[in-house]
Amino acid sequence: MISPPASEKTEIAGDARKVSVAQVLVYELRVRDAMSKPPITAAPTESLRSIQHLMKEHRFSGVPITENGTLLGLISIEDIINALDHGHINDPAAAHMTRGLVTLRDHYSLLRAVAEFDRHGFGRFPVLNTSDRLVGMITRGDITTCLMQHLEKRAEEALAHEARLRATHTADEAAQRVVIRAPVRTGDYDSAGKISQRMRQLLRDRAIDPEIRRRAAVVAYEAETNIIIHSLGGEVSVTIDPDQVVIEAVDVGPGIDNIEQAMQEGWSTAGRLPRELGFGAGMGLPNMRRCSDRFEVVSDSDHGTRVRSEIHLRKAGAPST
């Protein structure tokens, strides 16, 4: 015989332990949570007629008769009907009330209360506290209403909890740093824009202002094409933080002879092929600087060129600072 795998066993055990929310509530909730309180009571000297009015007014089917907070008996709707039938509606309650009542304690669980309803078949129970004082009345309807209210509350709490989790998740995501890093090859014109496209998507996911997204895209695209056109190969990295994106282009050479000249619009050292493709307008570095909040070029013939651009991020619709 093959024994089931451990994970399956755990699952079965988990299933057996699964208890519905309603079941838990029936254990957790007490009679005092569901009962109507304070109880509407009548004195033993009160007439059945006035108790009938009391029932009508409060839509009760039973009124407990008390004296100084001690339960003496109960007048039910049947007692009133009998009194009308037999013409003793003006008699005092004490003469016709049901005595020796079965009562529930306010600390009983609702599960026990339901069992008592089933056992006795009564429509209502008076509820006593541990000092034997009448503190409320309970019906099956009270129990149902109480359970429904608590189920609803639990459901709302669960939804709120879920929403909070989602919000935290989103916040985590936004707080997360994302880094895109990719090699860029010389002359690989067909791959130009791959990194900036990915970055654009990430910035869009973060609901960054479209104008800022476009600026970042221009910088990333120019960074990529600069390496493709001018360098011996390099790498572009994009680091997205909640408040800024940093685009860095590093190549292995040959380096820029005169950065000041390279920063002038229209100055280009691009060859014929890139120019035919529409590159080499001599606007790459100036474009990048214009679109950046902070911009830096370091270059020498030994180590190649490192371009760093910083762009401050702002959500769409957020006020500019």
Next chain:
Amino acid sequence: MRTQNPIKLRPLLATLRAEVLTDHVPEEITGGYCSDLLSDVLAHAEPGVLWLTVQVHRNVVSVAAMKDVAAVLLTCGRKPDSASLAEADEAGIALLTTPLSTYEAAGKLWEAGL
């Protein structure tokens, strides 16, 4: 260049003798921009414009996407390769072609009120 009021693109297609090459075409354009230099477009094109160019390689689509250009009108009867076309469809950038030169096409657009 960007006009104050967006203008419907479809009615202009006949005037431009333009053919739509991509699956979709934008409803409106907010202006036009003529350039064959990608960096120049990156620097100066406004979002939502119609970009007129003779360049047809896939970087045109990339640049158009970067700048949220509405559509690209390839002039002088230029046609993109299938890679550019597929990329344009994916990026939601409309590609159009016209036998007119950039100068003629821009003139027609200007006359039409763009």
